[in-house]
Amino acid sequence: MALARKNLSPGTLVGAYQLAEVIGKGGFSLIYLAHDLDTGAEVVIKEYMPKKLARRRDGGRVVPMSAEQALALHHGRRLFFQEVQALASLSHPSIVRVLDFFLANDTGYLVMPNERGRNLSTYLQQRRGGVSTTFLLEVFVPVLDALALMHQHAMVHLDVKPGNVHLRHGNQPLLLDLGAVHPLNRERARGSQVVTAGYSPVEQYFSAAELGPWTDVYAVGASIRTCMERKTPPPALERKKEDTLVSAREALAGRYPGFLLEAVDWAMQMEAARRPRDASALLDWLRPHLERYRAGAVTGAVDSRPSGVEAH
Template sequence: MLKTGDRIGDWIIESPLGEGGMGAVFRVHSALSERVDAALKVMKPSLEPDARARFVREAEALSALRHPAIVRVMGFSEDTRRGLLYLVMELAEGETLKRRLERGPMPLPEALATFVPLAGGLEHAHAEGISHRDLKPSNIVLTPDGPCLVDFGIAAAAQSGDLTGKGHLGTLSYLPPEVFRGERAEPRSIDVYGLGLLLNEALTAVHPFPLEAGLTPAAALATVGMRKLQQPALDPGETAPEPLRKLIRAATSPDPRTRPDMALMHRVLASLLERRGGAAAPAAAGAESPRVPAWSPPPDRTMRVPDPVSPIGSRTGSTTSSHVRRRFR
């Protein structure tokens, strides 16, 4: 698609950072100065007739997000000669959460210091009508300045309808159970479930829905779907404070109607951090861990789940799940 030295807009390609279901990401520098770095995401061409208009709507919405825990969109444009739409984002560098968890679970203070800003960033995005919809460890970067959410490449704006057309885009292991029941999941509820799953994974360093290598997309869908439909709400265990266990159980509930919203998740996590005399600080501060690009190629690829998914062990049909606010004590 693009190679080192190519110019696209005002940017020069330096090297690839990764490739996902929606596009490829490159490290770039300004055509005027090699000291100005950024990440440039080139969207894969789409045959859908409204793809360009939808890209513009989403890029406009993402450009309006301003939060320390969300990678900033610096601009977007179109390379008409190549027929490529692209986003330019700040370059977030640090250790990904995926790499961090390879060393073991996070102690409670580190987990809270990491997830309070993340929940705050997602609360901000939801308030602006934007949902991420692809939360996973490789999309969270632990920068020296704190955790940062990257790759809103399949984000959904409330005013733009169904961004992905027919089906759900996401990473199978982190999609909520209602997707596998053939329901159309509410985007904010997808984020709530994903953050709850990630928090549980951070505290335990165990992912409950691993995918074996070599599975075909259909086999992976069936395997994860069966596990999702059989798995009750997640629980990190007795070593975690009871309010945190309750929050994770609520966020990962199989019933999306009983999940909290992101604002409530943020408040509960911030309260737990405050009670322990902590503050939301850079989670990777002082850690002698390898610095890696924000978009190192992840093995957990984003893919499309057909919608409706043929329910596994349940009635065939499609229902619309609703998102309700739940009081949490």
Template sequence: MACFQLMEGAGPTCLYCGWKEKIKNEFPSALPHGVILQQRYLIGRVLGQGGFGITYAAYDLQHSTRVAIKEYFPIDIARRNPNKDVETTSDGYQELFQYGLQRFQDEAGSLARFTRHPGMVAVYDFFHEHMTAYLVMQYVEGKTWMKIIEENGGRMGVDSALGILIPALDALQAVHEVGMLHRDISPDNIMVLPNRQVKLIDFGAARYAMKQQNQEFSIIFKPGFTPEEQYRTRGNRGPWSDIYSISATFYKAITGKIPRDAMNRLEKDTLTPPSRNGVSLSPSIEHALMKALSVKGENRYQTVREFKEALLQPLDKGYQQGTMDNNKTPAWLWIVGFVMVLVLIKLIT
């Protein structure tokens, strides 16, 4: 129920993927293993559960392939009854539940536009069952950016980090161009596949829509990665909000440190540039990063295109001049050369 390989022997541990089925279910709200949805999708282990939904590993019996299925399950206001149906914990939450369900459906429709985009997880299907909704997506195997950072001793080189950041920015730019925001970018929500393909995962737009609709609905903010405007009900959110989060992710990757929480930076900003943390990078890249991490949204880049251009522009003149000065020919060699030219001219004449 993890990798869906045929097991040819007794034992609690899978010989293929090493997964061991636990005696106690760590996700009591989840559908049990073996449930079949739409007479087609076999539900396996839980890949993750957040405040808004549960994601399962599943098997498409029709196409004999693994998929991932996300179930709409707002944990603050929902529960599962004995018939496996999802219901609200009280009648007073019905309107909020339906509002969130519509946002979940809208988000699924928007994500379906990017099925062929290399930086996005493909969406295959969407349906209603058990009084809720399900989104069927591409199953991706790989490592999160956070996992890669950890495997590199807590930080990584600037060039290697840019190799992940730039493809992620390309995907984010496509999302913004159709009027969507991600709202939940962090090193845990950027996946790197074995072929080095980078994908954005786990969008949070619908979660924030529910929070705006009802302040009782809880959202776990990610300190250091969440811009200050997302903490506020009427904060001015836009592409610059995602730019802050993905820049904080890049900062974490190259420095090994999570930026100080944006709300704590409002009164006094003590965020130090990467170069002061021992990171070797060009002044132009550092300037672009620190601008993208400005506390106030109006001081950041307003579009991903602007941010990418700043990151990829040629080294600034000061940096180039410094490099040239370090490599210039010593003065005494110029003098010797000049004298030799004079001697040569004298001999010729």
């Protein structure tokens, strides 16, 4: 008889790795701290095990919850493997490295380095005051650059949020949760099962809606605003019914440079067509402002408004 979804026990051998402990659980995966038996290195392993589709049998095998879900589980496992292969071809300091990927227990396992640091969401919860402009730029400019590389390769992340940003020494960010990444040339590019209230734009809630790089751009804007206000923006569905969200330009005037507030407002436009088309477009607009800010010339005024952003 199939058992409810549960993790593999500490000490279990999976491939060339020995599991130490569970360090995370998501809707699609279980995450373990493990040791590489060949090198002795500490690694993180993500096991594909979707909560709504899979159970574990004795012996560790991952099986569908019911016969009706067998095809969906098989399909998801195949896409997981294909998507990790595609992502492994990307090289960027803010994209987690894929060390290994293999099949075992009738499912897939993604192996990544164990990067020391802290989670951005946890950092925000523990911090009493607001974060500085310098901190925001140190974190989110590299995140945008990493997303720009993904977008150039026709990939979208679809789950950018503070909880999926890992901060290493010097606030160097690392984008997490590669299992959410989807190539745009597959059917999962329409609609998505991955929705995070406050960070997912409205199109992500509907299976018939078209997703794209602009979807990630909204999530970046929402993540920056969360850091500024230390609270999550209202869910996009609530904004669709009645948008009471005051623009960052108005709500946070004087606390952050005008160009950064304008960028957040542009990224968080409800209509996808009014946002930057991808991360590169937002970065291109930001660059001259960043140069002036870093040179100490920014006073809070903005000399040009991104297209699609209304004056407030």
